[in-house]
Amino acid sequence: MRPVEIKKDVFWVGCIDWNGIDFHGYSVARFGTTYNAYLVKDEKITLFDTVKAEFRDEFLDILSQVVNIEDIDYIVANHLEPDHGGLLAELVERAKPEKIFCSPMGQRAIEAHFHPQGWPIEAMKSGSSISLGKRTVQFVETRMLHWPDSMLSYIPEDKLLISNDAFGQNVAASERFADELERGFLKRRMMEYYANIVVPYSPVVEKTLDGVADLKLDIDMIAPDHGVIFRGTEDVNFALDTYREFAEQKPANRAVIVYDTMWHSTEKMAKAIADGLLDEGVSVRIMHLKSYHHSEVMTEVFQAGAVLVGSPTHNNGILPLVADMLTYMKGLRPQNKIGAAFGSFGWSGECVKTITEWLESMSFEMIDPVKTKHVPDRASLDECVELGRAVGKALKAKIGA
Numbered sequence: 001m002r003p004v005e006i007k008k009d010v011f012w013v014g015c016i017d018w019n020g021i022d023f024h025g026y027s028v029a030r031f032g033t034t035y036n037a038y039l040v041k042d043e044k045i046t047l048f049d050t051v052k053a054e055f056r057d058e059f060l061d062i063l064s065q066v067v068n069i070e071d072i073d074y075i076v077a078n079h080l081e082p083d084h085g086g087l088l089a090e091l092v093e094r095a096k097p098e099k100i101f102c103s104p105m106g107q108r109a110i111e112a113h114f115h116p117q118g119w120p121i122e123a124m125k126s127g128s129s130i131s132l133g134k135r136t137v138q139f140v141e142t143r144m145l146h147w148p149d150s151m152l153s154y155i156p157e158d159k160l161l162i163s164n165d166a167f168g169q170n171v172a173a174s175e176r177f178a179d180e181l182e183r184g185f186l187k188r189r190m191m192e193y194y195a196n197i198v199v200p201y202s203p204v205v206e207k208t209l210d211g212v213a214d215l216k217l218d219i220d221m222i223a224p225d226h227g228v229i230f231r232g233t234e235d236v237n238f239a240l241d242t243y244r245e246f247a248e249q250k251p252a253n254r255a256v257i258v259y260d261t262m263w264h265s266t267e268k269m270a271k272a273i274a275d276g277l278l279d280e281g282v283s284v285r286i287m288h289l290k291s292y293h294h295s296e297v298m299t300e301v302f303q304a305g306a307v308l309v310g311s312p313t314h315n316n317g318i319l320p321l322v323a324d325m326l327t328y329m330k331g332l333r334p335q336n337k338i339g340a341a342f343g344s345f346g347w348s349g350e351c352v353k354t355i356t357e358w359l360e361s362m363s364f365e366m367i368d369p370v371k372t373k374h375v376p377d378r379a380s381l382d383e384c385v386e387l388g389r390a391v392g393k394a395l396k397a398k399i400g401a
């Protein structure tokens with residue numbers, strides 16, 4: 001790839017991971033992603049972040065098109081996760097930078113990842129800044145957005161916010177800017193990223209957005225470490241407003257029914273429940289866990305006001321894919337959901353109790369479950385329809401529809 005000059009003497013020097021990938025080792029990114037790094041040519045030549053180690057050759061190539069690697073003076077490590085810090089050790093070795101800037105927690109992350117000897121690390125607290133010559137860089141720590149080390153770098157002279165994983169999207173595209181992509185497509189990719197990585201830290205997102213507003217940072221470009229760059233007031237506001245909307249997690253008039261099944265009885269129940277929700281005017285998505293990855297389901301969970309989870313009873317518990325989904329969902333701590341359990345059973349019937357306990361532990365507002373012995377008859381399916389209606393009514397009451 002070629003470098004892209006995103007501001008005068010500021011270059012995108014990232015790599016594009018074109019194919020659908022296992023992102024961060026647990027989440028599916030069907031549209032691929034990018035690992036963005038940025039190089040500023042000033043009196044101090046400064047590199048912001050690196051890329052995933054697998055992209056070593058491509059990264060060294062794109063970087064070399066802009067600068068002699070040995071001439072890099074400063075490296076700023078906004079986030080040390082291996083998709084951004086993957087080539088830090090090699091860059092330090094080759095460039096022998098005068099300074100490596102990171103947050104105080106970033107220093108600990110560098111020590112734990114690289115066990116460095118004599119690296120010229122300088123830990124920068126929120127509000128501190130450095131001069132690059134014509135430019136300054138101000139640092140804003142964003143602990144737990146989404147790692148303890150995460151920080152933002154703001155260059156006031158360029159009105160540029162280099163935002164690490166915040167505002168990122170998994171999009172592999174030849175386009176570098178948000179205004180070159182269709183808006184709905186982009187917002188969906190932002191949502192997938194948020195729902196699977198950022199959502200537990202929504203309070204930090206709100207605090208950061210408030211902080212950015214309080215500091216009155218004049219931003220006309222947000223350059224994240226994944227996906228496209230937001231340029232111009234309209235797109236910067238779009239990114240900020242979208243994150244505000246995501247962080248608020250207001251319940252929407254949508255439900256997702258997630259299930260697994262061995263012999264299709266639980267599936268029949270899922271479809272009957274959907275009829276009840278539709279009777280109440282709630283938009284429904286039914287997702288069989290054998291057809292969807294848990295991260296795809298999570299995006300639907302994130303944007304749904306109601307989440308209904310079904311499993312047959314299996315060995316006095318629930319099916320493994322449902323347990324996987326619930327474990328994953330709980331870790332991401334989605335807020336403001338109505339929940340319900342359903343499932344078929346043969347003899348002991350623990351499925352709905354197990355699912356209900358999981359959803360209660362996530363503080364979902366629960367509606368009474370439905371379980372059916374083996375294959376549901378018309379009366380059992382009617383109970384499922386009633387469950388759907390009850391969830392629909394509760395949801396409408398919650399959102400004031």
Ligand SMILES: Cc1cc2nc3c(=O)[nH]c(=O)nc-3n(C[C@H](O)[C@H](O)[C@H](O)COP(=O)(O)O)c2cc1C
Nearest residue numbers: 262263264265266312315316345346347348349374
């Ligand atoms: C391997 C296996 C283990 C099962 N374990 C239980 C159990 O512990 N308790 C129970 O009530 N039913 C158990 N069942 C029965 C199922 O819950 C029952 O067949 C149910 O109707 C299947 O629903 P499905 O068609 O949605 O898969 C088990 C079934 C299988 C195949």
